Amino acid sequence: MGSDGKAFTAGGGVGNATSVDGAVRFLDEQGRWAPSGDVAPFRAAAEALNVEMLRGFYREMALTRRLDVGSTALQRQGELALWIPSFGQEAAQTGSAHALSPKDTIFPSYREHGVALARGIDFVDVLAVLRGNTYRGWDPEATRFRLHTIVLAAQTLHAAGYGMGINLRRAAGNAEAHDEAVIVYVGDGAMSEGDASEALVFARTYDAPVLFFVQNNQYAISTPVATQTAVSYADRARGFGIPGYRIDGNDVIATYAVTKTVMDRVRSGGGPALIEAVTYRLGPHTSSDDPTKYRDANMHAEWEARDPVPRLEAYLRANGTHDAFFEQLRRDNEAAAMDVRERLLALPDPPPSAMFDHVYSDPHPVMAAEREWLEAYDTSFVQADD
Structure with missing residues (x-):
């Protein structure tokens, strides 16, 4: 909340959905500690992160990227029907996932590989779905990580309904329901779907404990975000009576701190909220896409300079993390990627029936x-x- 008692909106009044100007940030593009001017509500959560916790974030971000590369190779070799990269969005996913309570329920779309890893899901189970070995892969009840949703924005309605159910359980005296909230991951393209607007209406009308986490990666396949919305998604949330927060989605510290702060408010009865993580899809939309046909090379180069993985690496190196850590991590990730590959290829084919x-x-x-x-x-x- 702001000092005037109103809901704090990060980037409020910033209409350009393609820019990180006005977004909450703690690390600049070179990985230096350089908080933006509007971080006061989130500073405590950011400063609670120690170097060891940030090393853990880096481990998962680097592993997510290595598995992304390996999965692309598997698809090119005919071992996956499709691959959906998260390349470039690791900070938005890892930071937000670790800001959640273990009891919170997650509704993903189909690109949240970093969130899946943070929830302890075996990556073979993720790939098995895209290989056609299984419909499900993981247990959505045990992990509280619901199944991938391919139909754009359908998961927003699922999340709103689940959040309404939490309120009903609370009203019925279920004490455990007070420890749970919902986060739903949605892309900028899916925000153009009617389901997303309906979910925002239901969540607001029924004060459902739902956090809408918009990964604004600048493109809905080939449609740029400027064609999808005239204002930022954080500003759009206010039209539904929902507080909107705009963050630099390539800064894992900002992602963690804002998500932690906002999710705690949502869980404690503050009603729904929306976070717009301004990021960029460095890879293709899927393995069936050729982004060179629609993306501007200069814009792509600008976003490459904001890559979240080297940004966090620079910060860790400046704060006492040495080469030995990164070299060991590289070896560990290579071994993990090979293990995933071998176990995936060893899966038995399901019977046609x-x-x-x-x-x-x-x-x-x-x-x-x-x-x-x-x-x-x-x-x-x-x-x-x-």
Whole structure:
């Protein structure tokens, strides 16, 4: 909250959704401690981070990127149907994920690989979905990390509804419900969908404990953010009666500090909120995309200079972290990437009939007939070989 008692809006009045001007920041592009002028509400959370905690953030950010590179190679080698890079968005994901309570529920889209790692999810389980070995991969109840949502912005409605459910449990006297809130990750492109606006209305109307975390990576596939919105997403949130906070999404300290502060307020009954993490997708939208056909090379170079991984590395080096740490981390990440690759390739292929298992929750005559046809078709090949 600001000193006047009103909800603090980071970057309030900053209409340009493509710029980091006015966004909350603690580290500059060279990794130097250089807080922006509006960090007062978040300074305590930032200063609570010690070097060892930041080394942990760096480990996960670097691992996320190494696994990203390895997954791209797997797709190019025909081992994945599709790969969705998070290259360049590691700080936004790792910082926000570690600001959450273990009891908070996460609704991802499909690019939140750093968040999945922070929740302890085996990366093989993430890749198995994109390889077609499984529909699910991980346990969404045990991890409180819900399944990937491919349909743009559908997860925002899921999150709003789940948050409304938390309020109902609180009203019914469920003490544990007071320890839980919801965060939903959504991209700038998905914010143009009607579902996102409906979710914001429901969350505000019912004071659902939901934090909308917008990763503004500048492009909805090939559509630039300037074509999607006339103002920043933090400013747009205010139109729904929701406080909006604008952060430098490539600064992991700012991401952690703002998310921690805002999420604590949401969890304690302060109602919904929105954070716009201004970042950049350094890689393609997916492995099916060629960003050179629509991205400006000069703009890309400017964002490469703001890369969140070397930014945090520079800060760690300036604060006593030596070469030995980074070299050991490089070896550990290489070993981890090879382990993920080997275990993924060793997964057994699912039987073709498995495609029918989760179409309907109850038995369905059409599914039963199609399954019988497929089994008879497969059997005919066996009989022909005999």
